[in-house]
Amino acid sequence: MKIGILGTGTMARTLGGRWAAAGHDVLVGGRSAAKAQQLATALGARSGSLADAAQAADVTLLAVAYTAVPEVLDAAGGRGALTGKVVVDCTNPVELTGFSVTSGATSLAEQIQQRTGARVVKAFNLCEAKVWQLDPPSFDGRPLVVPFCGDDEQARATVGALIEDLGCAPLAVGDVTYARHLEAMAALVISLLFRGHDPYTVFNLVTAADEARRKVAGAPVQP
Incomplete structure (x- = not known):
């Protein structure tokens, strides 16, 4: 799969x-060509402009600070370049003030979809980057369950496969309006961090079936 990355940060x-x-096949696009090239070299990927990352990809990951989202989307080509494309939004529109974390009433994912005409899927926004570095991310003897949402069934299936590539269990929770809940959950996690x-x-996510399997396997309970 051809994956374009908008951003050069930790995620x-x-x-x-x-x-x-x-x-x-990963192509890293950044506002700084030097940073994009440096990251691409480290990943064994290709580099290019933000527009390259949007136009040449089957799936585009938006991984920038939420305040930079409008600028980055415009630089990537906006509605013309992203209309109909699968865009994975892992950003969180949170404000940090002292020990207070707040999020908006309308999800950023919905705003991105309206702005670009892309098939936006909200995913990967509930965990700090170090969690995604685990290979695989597992907790209490179980794969990490990754909630995600989006309007388009094919886009959800594509992102579900990318979640499985990380060794995680995908959990489709609904249409893109559910991004409001995922972003609110992320605000809570960020507050705790x-x-x-x-x-x-x-x-x-823990189900009764998970607990039954763990008891049969004799897996210890992690603190």
Whole structure:
């Protein structure tokens, strides 16, 4: 799969690196050509402009600070370049003030979809980057369950496969309006991290079947 990365930060490095290692064709696009080239070299990927990352990809990961989203989308070509494309939004529109974390009433994912005409899927926004660096991310003896949402069924299936490439379990939770809930959950996680919780603080879905399998296997309960 051809994956374009919009951004050169920690999430771009982590997810892009994992997907490159899984055999995907990754192209890193950044506002700084030098940073994009440096990251691409580190990942064994290709580099280019933000427009290159948007136009040449089957899936585009948006991995920038939320305040930079409008600028980055415009530089990537906006509606003309991204209309109908699958865009994975892992950003969180949160404000950090002292020990207070707040999020907006309308999700950033919905705003991105309206702005670009892309098939936006909200995913990978609930965990700190160090969680995605785990190979695989697992907690309490179980794969990390990754909630994601989007309007388009094919786009959701594509992102679900990328989640599985990380060794995680995809959980489609609904249409793109559910991004409001995922972003609110992320605000809570970020608040906990900001207050000193370790970076591996996560929400993970537990079902009765999971518990039964764990008891049969005799897996220890992790603190």
